[in-house]
Amino acid sequence: MAVKVYLFGKLKELTGQAELVLEGISDTDQLINEINTRFPKTKNIPCLIAVDKNIVHSITPIKEGQELALMPPYSGG
Amino acid sequence: MAVKVYLFGKLKELTGQAELVLEGISDTDQLINEINTRFPKTKNIPCLIAVDKNIVHSITPIKEGQELALMPPYSGG
Amino acid sequence: MKGQVKNIFIEGPISGRFIGEKIAAHQSKTIIGGHSIFLGQVRGDILQDKKVVAIEYTSYPDMALDIMNKIREDVILKYALTCMHVYHSLGKIKAGEICLFVFTSASHRKAAIEACSETVERLKAELPIWGKEIFEDDSFQWKVNHGGHGGH
C-alpha cells in the first residue's frame, strides 16, 4: 500500500522533500518513525499530522489513497 | 456684560439661531432660563452646556469673553 | 486652537481610495506589525416606514478637535501606538457612504485592535457631533446614539 505524504515549512527544508510516497505504512506512529529514520534531523522538530486535511491528535490508522501531511506549528498572519 | 452662545443640532433648529449674544447672564442656570424663555420649544430638550469648550455639570459662573455652547446629546460616528 | 491639534473633519464622504492611500503611506514604518481600522457607514434604516437616504453631520469643531486631541494622546500612550489617524465627515453623507475612519497601528496586533475599539467608543461618547437622519421625502429626525459602553 502506497501513501503520499506532504512535508511543509521546516520539515520540507530539513528533508529536502515537498512530498514523498511511502510503502507499508499502516498508522501515524509508523509514519513518524519512518520519517525520523530516513531523515534523522527531523527527530526533535514539533510536528502536526493531518490525514485527509484533518489534524489527528492520537495514533490513527492510514488507508490507501489518503492524503497525509507533516506540518510544523503554524506561523501565518 | 455680553456673552456669545453657540447653539447646535436640534437646539439650533428649534431656535433658528446658530449663535446669540446675551446680556446680563452671570451663571449657567440664568443662561438656560433665558434660552427657555426666549424659545419655549427648547424647554424639554436634553442639553449639555460647554463653557470655553469644557462641559460643565453643575451651576457655573460666567465671565465676560467666555465662549458658551448649548448642545443636545452627541450622535457622531 | 493649539498648534499640535490635528483636524479630523472632512467635508463629504470618506472614499475607499483615500483609505487605501492612508494605508499605503505606512509602508516605511517597519516597526508596525498590525493595523486596526474601523469604518462607520451610513445605514439606510427604515424608521416609521420611511427610508433614511442620508445623514447630515454638523459639529462644534473647535471643541471636538480639542477633545479628540486628548483622546489621541491618552490612547497612543496607553497602547504604545506607532500612530493613530481619525477622520469624521461633515455635511450630507448618503446611505452606503463612509462617515468615520479610525486607524491605529502598533507593533503587535492586540494593542492596535484594542486601541481602535476604545477610540471609536470614546469619540462617539465625547465628541460634539450631531447627525440628522434625512428621509426620502426630505423630512428628517435627529439621530440618537444608543450607547455601546461609552468612554467615561
Next chain:
Amino acid sequence: MKGQVKNIFIEGPISGRFIGEKIAAHQSKTIIGGHSIFLGQVRGDILQDKKVVAIEYTSYPDMALDIMNKIREDVILKYALTCMHVYHSLGKIKAGEICLFVFTSASHRKAAIEACSETVERLKAELPIWGKEIFEDDSFQWKVNHGGHGGH
C-alpha cells in the same frame, strides 16, 4: 475542494489600493453600519543583531481553505455579519508590506469589531501557513507565532 470554498491566497503583498477597492465595493450594501479591518504588516525586527528584510509565506492551501471556510461560516453566523473577506499573502513579503487583510461588516459596530478580532485569532491558530523570516544577509529562520489567546 467544495464549490463554495473561497480562495484567500494572494501571491505577493496586499496593496493599499486593493484594500481601498474592496472597501468601496460595499457602498451598495446599505444595511451595513460598521466595517472592521485588521491588516498584518511584516515587521523589520532585529533578531540576533540581524534585520528581518522579508517573510516568505508558504501554505498547505487545500487544507487552509477548508479550515478558513469553517471559520468563515462559524463567525458569520455567530455575529450575524453582512459579509467577511480574508486575504493572506504567499511568497516573499518585504518588511513594511501587508500580508494579511481581514474585513468584517455588520449592521452594528460591536459585531463587526468582535468578529474581526476573533477571525484573526482563529486563522493564526488554525490555518496551515508558515513564515520564514529572511535576514539582510540571506540567512533565515522559521517564524514562531507567540500565542495571543488562540482560537480553540
